[in-house]
Amino acid sequence: MKVLIINAGSSSIKYQLIAMPMEQVICSGLLERIGSKEAKLTYKTADTDREETLEIPDHKTGFRKIAAYLLDVNIGVVKNIDQIEIIGHRVVHGGTTFSNTTLITKEVKDKIKALSILAPLHNPHNLEGIVLAEEIFPNANQIAVFDTAFHQTMPEKAKKYAIPNYFYNEHHIQAYGFHGTSHKFVSEKAITHLQKKDSKMISIHLGNGCSMTAIKNGRSIDHSLGFTPSNGLIMGSRSGDIDHSLIFYLVNTLDYDLDAVSTLLIKESGMKGLTGSSDLRDVQSEAEKGNQDCILALEMNAYRIKKYIGAYVAALNGIDAIIFTAGIGENSNLLRKMICSDMDYLGIVLDDSKNEMKSASLREINSNSSKVKLLVIPTNEEIEIAKQSYNLLRSD
Ligand code: ADP
Numbered sequence: 001m002k003v004l005i006i007n008a009g010s011s012s013i014k015y016q017l018i019a020m021p022m023e024q025v026i027c028s029g030l031l032e033r034i035g036s037k038e039a040k041l042t043y044k045t046a047d048t049d050r051e052e053t054l055e056i057p058d059h060k061t062g063f064r065k066i067a068a069y070l071l072d073v074n075i076g077v078v079k080n081i082d083q084i085e086i087i088g089h090r091v092v093h094g095g096t097t098f099s100n101t102t103l104i105t106k107e108v109k110d111k112i113k114a115l116s117i118l119a120p121l122h123n124p125h126n127l128e129g130i131v132l133a134e135e136i137f138p139n140a141n142q143i144a145v146f147d148t149a150f151h152q153t154m155p156e157k158a159k160k161y162a163i164p165n166y167f168y169n170e171h172h173i174q175a176y177g178f179h180g181t182s183h184k185f186v187s188e189k190a191i192t193h194l195q196k197k198d199s200k201m202i203s204i205h206l207g208n209g210c211s212m213t214a215i216k217n218g219r220s221i222d223h224s225l226g227f228t229p230s231n232g233l234i235m236g237s238r239s240g241d242i243d244h245s246l247i248f249y250l251v252n253t254l255d256y257d258l259d260a261v262s263t264l265l266i267k268e269s270g271m272k273g274l275t276g277s278s279d280l281r282d283v284q285s286e287a288e289k290g291n292q293d294c295i296l297a298l299e300m301n302a303y304r305i306k307k308y309i310g311a312y313v314a315a316l317n318g319i320d321a322i323i324f325t326a327g328i329g330e331n332s333n334l335l336r337k338m339i340c341s342d343m344d345y346l347g348i349v350l351d352d353s354k355n356e357m358k359s360a361s362l363r364e365i366n367s368n369s370s371k372v373k374l375l376v377i378p379t380n381e382e383i384e385i386a387k388q389s390y391n392l393l394r395s396d
Pocket of ligand 1: 206207208209236278279280281282284326327328331332
């Protein structure tokens with residue numbers, strides 16, 4: 001069965017066609033800069049690696065172009081559109097409404113639309129992707145997989161804010177958590193690797209967005225992102241945790257309006273605000289040359305993660321494994337080393353040479369004396385979405 005995975009953003013569409021249940025990627029690609037005369041579309045299969053620069057005025061044109069590649073007589077991968085039986089959509093915010101992967105109906109679309117108020121940068125584009133996919137692939141089953149779903153198991157003591165109950169009860173103001181598809185995927189891999197179902201682990205997803213999850217027996221019990229994906233760790237361009245009084249100070253004393261505050265904290269802070277670049281590779285190479293801002297930003301980043309590890313070990317009352325994943329977690333041996341240094345009190349001891357080895361598959365980087373397993377696990381949100389979509393239909 002062929003499952004097309006769609007991750008539609010404000011100016012991009014990421015796609016992958018996956019054969020299930022073999023989890024075999026048939027083709028993958030990315031359309032970027034939708035709305036521009038110089039949009040970029042990539043298309044990759046076992047024998048083709050194309051990159052095209054073209055005018056893509058809107059998402060609809062983009063979708064049609066992707067479908068044309070999939071069906072192309074020479075380099076396509078399906079003979080007709082109906083060979084794609086399932087379309088799995090990444091949807092960022094499922095609120096309290098969606099705790100599981102869901103077959104999309106008119107009612108589901110209405111709810112995703114209503115939840116746009118909680119994720120204005122993501123849900124409207126995810127929904128547009130769904131509507132267009134329904135138009136272009138009318139006979140496929142459309143399925144939504146929510147980033148927030150994995151965290152629905154968080155207990156109230158972890159997800160409620162200490163503000164009057166009215167806001168939780170009437171307005172559903174609470175921590176929702178994000179990157180759930182990735183945390184679920186890597187923690188399941190870790191459970192299989194450890195062969196331990198009743199496990200206590202922390203997964204650390206470090207990409208442009210960064211988050212950590214405390215996972216007990218395969219269930220999320222606490223998580224560093226909250227009502228929106230902006231608090232917690234220091235990210236590429238988001239500040240993570242701050243004293244919220246800073247917002248009042250910016251507005252009342254420094255004459256910022258609220259849009260400017262939002263732009264500052266979400267787009268101009270984090271590693272970008274501290275160093276000028278949100279890309280960790282730039283920060284690391286400048287730090288190597290002695291740039292003090294970059295050295296300090298890396299120290300701040302690692303220190304914040306260490307503090308969350310301490311908090312989650314306390315919440316879990318123990319720890320079997322720590323997982324590093326996503327672009328930075330999988331590739332930055334420097335940041336992993338900084339995070340794991342001086343953590344022997346908690347039984348966390350890194351093996352430097354294992355940490356420096358490169359591999360695209362799951363690997364242990366802890367020393368033999370470490371009580372805690374340190375695992376690098378490549379995340380694959382597309383495979384997880386394909387798995388969940390396929391399993392949903394199979395169970396019907
Ligand atoms: P997204 O959240 O957009 O999916 P990714 O998971 O691709 O992001 O992660 C992007 C981050 O990973 C960037 O900060 C990038 O610098 C970092 N990264 C990628 N490769 C490396 C590497 N070899 N060393 C250090 N950081 C890396």
